[in-house]
Amino acid sequence: MTGAPVTGARETGGEVTAEPVLRLSDVQVRIAGSQILHGVSFDVAPTGVTALLGRNGVGKTTTLLAVMGLRPRTGSVRLDGESLDGLPTHRIVRRGVGYVPEDREVFAGLTVAENLRLAERGTAEPRYDPVFELFPDLRTRLRQQAGTLSGGQQQMVALARVLLAENRLLLVDEPTKGLAPQVVGEVARVLERVAETVPVLLVEQNLGVVGRLARRAVVLNQGRVVHDGDATALLEDGALTRRLLGVSAETGARK
Amino acid sequence: MRRAQLLGGVALVVVLALLPFSALTVPGVLPGAFASPGTLQLLAICLVFAALALSYDLLFGFTGLLSFGHALYFAVGVYATTIALSVWHWAPVPAVLLALGCGLVLSALAGAVSLRVRGIAFAMVTLAFAQAGSVLVVQDPLRVTGGEQGLGLNVSRLPDALVGVVNTRNVYWLALALAVVVYLVVGLTTTSAAGHVWAAIRENEQRIAVLGVRTYTFKLLAFVTGSTLATLCGVVYVLLVGGATADVTTPEFTLALLVMVVLGGSGVRWGALLGGFAYTLLDQRLGALAGSDTVAALPAVARVPLSQPLFILGVLFVLVVLFLPGGVASLVRPGGRPAGKRVRLPTRKRARA
Amino acid sequence: MSTVVVLAVTGLGLGALYFLIASGLSLIFGLMRVLNFAHGAVLGVGAYLGWWASVHVGGPATARMLVAVAAGTVGSAVLAAVVELLLVRPLYEREVAQVLVTVGLALAIVALLSGIWGTDPKVYPVPSWMTDTSSVAGALIPHGRVVTVLVGLAVLGLFVLFLRRTRYGLVVRAGVENRAMVTALGIDVRRAFTLVFTLGGAAAGLAGALAGVYFGSVTPGLGSSLLIYAFIVVVIGGLGSVPGSALAAAVVGLVQQFTNYYAASGIGDLSVVLLLAVVLLVRPQGLLGRAL
Numbered sequence: 060m061t062g063a064p065v066t067g068a069r070e071t072g073g074e075v076t077a078e079p080v081l082r083l084s085d086v087q088v089r090i091a092g093s094q095i096l097h098g099v100s101f102d103v104a105p106t107g108v109t110a111l112l113g114r115n116g117v118g119k120t121t122t123l124l125a126v127m128g129l130r131p132r133t134g135s136v137r138l139d140g141e142s143l144d145g146l147p148t149h150r151i152v153r154r155g156v157g158y159v160p161e162d163r164e165v166f167a168g169l170t171v172a173e174n175l176r177l178a179e180r181g182t183a184e185p186r187y188d189p190v191f192e193l194f195p196d197l198r199t200r201l202r203q204q205a206g207t208l209s210g211g212q213q214q215m216v217a218l219a220r221v222l223l224a225e226n227r228l229l230l231v232d233e234p235t236k237g238l239a240p241q242v243v244g245e246v247a248r249v250l251e252r253v254a255e256t257v258p259v260l261l262v263e264q265n266l267g268v269v270g271r272l273a274r275r276a277v278v279l280n281q282g283r284v285v286h287d288g289d290a291t292a293l294l295e296d297g298a299l300t301r302r303l304l305g306v307s308a309e310t311g312a313r314k
Numbered sequence: 315m316r317r318a319q320l321l322g323g324v325a326l327v328v329v330l331a332l333l334p335f336s337a338l339t340v341p342g343v344l345p346g347a348f349a350s351p352g353t354l355q356l357l358a359i360c361l362v363f364a365a366l367a368l369s370y371d372l373l374f375g376f377t378g379l380l381s382f383g384h385a386l387y388f389a390v391g392v393y394a395t396t397i398a399l400s401v402w403h404w405a406p407v408p409a410v411l412l413a414l415g416c417g418l419v420l421s422a423l424a425g426a427v428s429l430r431v432r433g434i435a436f437a438m439v440t441l442a443f444a445q446a447g448s449v450l451v452v453q454d455p456l457r458v459t460g461g462e463q464g465l466g467l468n469v470s471r472l473p474d475a476l477v478g479v480v481n482t483r484n485v486y487w488l489a490l491a492l493a494v495v496v497y498l499v500v501g502l503t504t505t506s507a508a509g510h511v512w513a514a515i516r517e518n519e520q521r522i523a524v525l526g527v528r529t530y531t532f533k534l535l536a537f538v539t540g541s542t543l544a545t546l547c548g549v550v551y552v553l554l555v556g557g558a559t560a561d562v563t564t565p566e567f568t569l570a571l572l573v574m575v576v577l578g579g580s581g582v583r584w585g586a587l588l589g590g591f592a593y594t595l596l597d598q599r600l601g602a603l604a605g606s607d608t609v610a611a612l613p614a615v616a617r618v619p620l621s622q623p624l625f626i627l628g629v630l631f632v633l634v635v636l637f638l639p640g641g642v643a644s645l646v647r648p649g650g651r652p653a654g655k656r657v658r659l660p661t662r663k664r665a666r667a
Numbered sequence: 668m669s670t671v672v673v674l675a676v677t678g679l680g681l682g683a684l685y686f687l688i689a690s691g692l693s694l695i696f697g698l699m700r701v702l703n704f705a706h707g708a709v710l711g712v713g714a715y716l717g718w719w720a721s722v723h724v725g726g727p728a729t730a731r732m733l734v735a736v737a738a739g740t741v742g743s744a745v746l747a748a749v750v751e752l753l754l755v756r757p758l759y760e761r762e763v764a765q766v767l768v769t770v771g772l773a774l775a776i777v778a779l780l781s782g783i784w785g786t787d788p789k790v791y792p793v794p795s796w797m798t799d800t801s802s803v804a805g806a807l808i809p810h811g812r813v814v815t816v817l818v819g820l821a822v823l824g825l826f827v828l829f830l831r832r833t834r835y836g837l838v839v840r841a842g843v844e845n846r847a848m849v850t851a852l853g854i855d856v857r858r859a860f861t862l863v864f865t866l867g868g869a870a871a872g873l874a875g876a877l878a879g880v881y882f883g884s885v886t887p888g889l890g891s892s893l894l895i896y897a898f899i900v901v902v903i904g905g906l907g908s909v910p911g912s913a914l915a916a917a918v919v920g921l922v923q924q925f926t927n928y929y930a931a932s933g934i935g936d937l938s939v940v941l942l943l944a945v946v947l948l949v950r951p952q953g954l955l956g957r958a959l
Contacts, residue, residue: 091517091518091521092517092518127851129847129850129851147850147855148847148850148851149850149852149853149854149855149856152850152851152852152853153853158851160848160851164845164848166840166841166844166845166848167844168840168844168957169837169840169841169844173837173841176834176837177837177838177841177849177852177854178852178853180852180853220852224853380763380766427944427948430948431947431948431951434696434702434902434906435902435947435951437702438898438899438902438943438947439943439944439947441895441898442899442940442943442944443940443944445895445936445940446937446940446941449933449936449937449940450933450937452933453931453932453933453934453936453937455931455933455934565891565895566891569704569770569773569774572767572770573767573770573771573774576767618779618782618783619778619779619782621782622778622779622781622782623778624774624775624777624778625774625775625778625779625782627774627775628771628772628773628774628775628776628778629771629775630771631767631770631771631774631775632754632768632771632772632775635758635764635767635768635771636754636757636758636764636768639761639764
């Protein structure tokens with residue numbers, strides 16, 4: 060997989076025993092009378108990509124939203140051991156959590172440059188040079204209205220803006236959704252590079268991307284964690300993959 | 315609980331019905347003994363507005379429709395009756411039927427148009443229609459409404475039992491009957507199958523819409539029912555005050571209805587009634603308090619605000635919204651649904667997996 | 668022809684007043700999703716503070732008018748900031764409760780104004796050069812109308828500058844589109860809320876004082892009567908769009924004047940309401956608004 064283990068961490072039989080960068084404990088979310096998350100608990104390793112998997116509607120996005128403080132929740136969420144409970148979203152972000160939402164959510168009425176400028180957290184010098192190195196295409200499109208960009212370009216903007224600041228963790232929600240295969244490859248390449256320096260919690264339906272990037276996989280079903288272990292081991296076990304995700308890992312086809 | 319509530323309600327109605335025979339007074343609050351025409355008139359007005367507030371709550375508290383134009387249908391009741399009796403010299407029964415018919419048809423048409431949009435847009439359209447009505451009444455292009463001066467009621471064809479100060483108690487009983495009728499109608503409709511759809515619409519319209527329920531039709535049903543009840547209230551009101559004035563057409567008046575139901579507790583029938591009754595009583599009587607000697611003796615800093623009933627009501631309302639969102643009803647019924655969370659204006663948040 | 672010119676200028680002058688009120692309302696709704704019924708009351712406070720200031724200052728009418736306008740603008744801005752911090756901010760996430768609070772506040776403030784100063788109109792200082800007319804295309808145009816239009820245009824320019832050239836303006840524009848995402852970028856939107864509410868209040872106060880000059884006097888109910896038209900302008904223009912409000916305000920003002928004159932008095936008000944209904948049915952997001 061990618062990256063070297065963090066100094067002091069030991070990998071024993073696929074287990075990482077360093078302090079997790081994110082720890083969820085019994086997180087529950089209830090919306091408009093429906094219980095969406097029934098007590099989700101898992102750790103995100105301090106390096107590499109942890110994939111959050113599951114069929115449609117099991118609560119993957121809700122989990123990310125709950126961590127970001129965008130959904131009311133109970134239970135505990137700790138970032139590098141510090142509690143995020145009760146913090147408003149903008150404070151959570153300033154602690155170093157970058158969020159790339161499902162459907163990108165760039166500001167269509169603003170230019171690319173303005174979208175990026177908004178993301179400047181103001182605490183340190185925004186890192187435009189590394190970002191433009193990763194996304195050279197954006198440098199030529201600074202004055203373009205974000206709403207006129209293609210899906211793939213918008214995804215780049217969504218990724219670029221979280222990378223302008225120092226992050227301790229990135230939450231990325233279905234970055235390849237609705238993108239053409241070639242663009243999927245580009246996005247995966249970018250995420251691979253990013254994950255070399257920042258841990259990523261990645262929600263993704265595309266198992267090919269998961270297989271390429273993820274070290275660990277947490278699987279949800281109906282608001283609960285039903286599997287938590289090595290990603291490669293999961294994807295290599297066809298029967299297990301089919302049972303948990305309803306998809307064949309090799310072909311990516313839905314059953 | 316239901317049996318106790320029913321008995322309590324009946325007992326209350328009986329007590330209220332017997333008030334005109336009582337020589338008791340509530341000094342300061344009421345202008346005279348219960349049996350006096352002045353007090354009965356006041357209480358009757360409070361009852362009419364209580365019924366009107368409840369008719370509004372059918373839309374706002376039970377179905378989640380934030381309308382700013384409810385006063386329009388009350389005004390239709392008021393003006394149609396007055397015009398029919400005073401300008402066209404109709405008999406009372408046809409006049410009342412005309413008023414109700416107008417309320418029904420107008421609310422059906424306006425509702426059909428307004429409900430094509432939701433949330434703020436809906437509120438704005440209802441406001442616009444009400445404003446149009448207000449303008450029509452005040453500008454009076456057909457020369458029937460009396461414009462800003464208003465229109466007196468021609469009582470010559472009304473039954474004797476409803477005319478004259480000596481018969482105030484009869485009109486009082488009429489107002490009481492109105493409140494009971496509105497209470498029962500709202501109760502029947504909100505507990506019916508349609509009522510359950512209304513409650514579902516109020517909670518989360520999208521959720522039942524995807525189940526195939528035609529929410530538009532149900533909302534229209536609620537709208538027309540509530541509005542027609544408001545028209546009925548308007549008819550009784552005219553008999554009570556003897557004429558029509560333009561202030562019943564103002565948006566301030568609908569906003570007052572909103573204040574009434576939230577103060578009392580929206581979504582709870584007796585809450586809306588209580589809110590309407592109490593607000594009207596306060597509005598009418600605080601004026602008397604304001605002119606009293608005790609207040610006149612206060613230093614200007616206290617006297618000026620206290621001399622304005624609407625100031626007191628406005629502040630009270632703000633306090634209730636901040637600290638007691640379920641209104642008075644939530645004091646009695648812990649866990650009452652607060653008005654703040656119920657009606658949802660459309661937001662950008664979309665449903666997530 | 669001269670009638671047309673007079674009607675147009677009057678319509679645009681009225682439209683400028685509507686715009687001043689609507690601009691704040693539009694941003695407050697677009698960004699904060701708050702239907703601010705207290706806006707009219709804030710306008711009223713500005714109008715009365717302006718009048719009070721003009722009465723306590725000596726000097727020529729022009730100076731007193733300027734003092735009135737300044738006092739009204741600043742006074743309303745302060746009131747708006749206090750209201751937002753004490754009453755609106757604590758109710759974040761409770762949208763209907765926020766609306767209700769503004770309703771209650773409007774009742775209380777207007778009643779207070781009546782209590783303090785009574786319901787008789789208070790006369791505003793109007794210098795003679797404002798009521799003087801000049802001849803344009805054969806019509807006699809009062810200078811005051813033109814001044815109002817110019818002020819409206821200036822405020823429009825200031826708002827656009829704010830929105831396009833400042834960081835807070837950027838936050839506001841983004842927030843109108845997608846408030847949650849703005850917070851997800853680490854920005855505390857609540858500061859933008861207070862700023863928008865305050866700027867809106869300032870514009871309302873300015874409108875109140877200008878209305879005093881335009882109509883010659885003010886009454887406690889001034890804010891409420893203008894507020895309805897401002898709401899209509901906001902919806903026609905598009906919630907959250909300041910240029911939309913400007914366009915809609917001009918249209919509404921012109922429609923009102925022309926129909927009042929050519930049809931019958933009162934029909935103008937009615938036709939504005941019809942215009943709203945039509946826009947809502949055909950294009951619910953308004954002329955320049957985003958899809959709801």
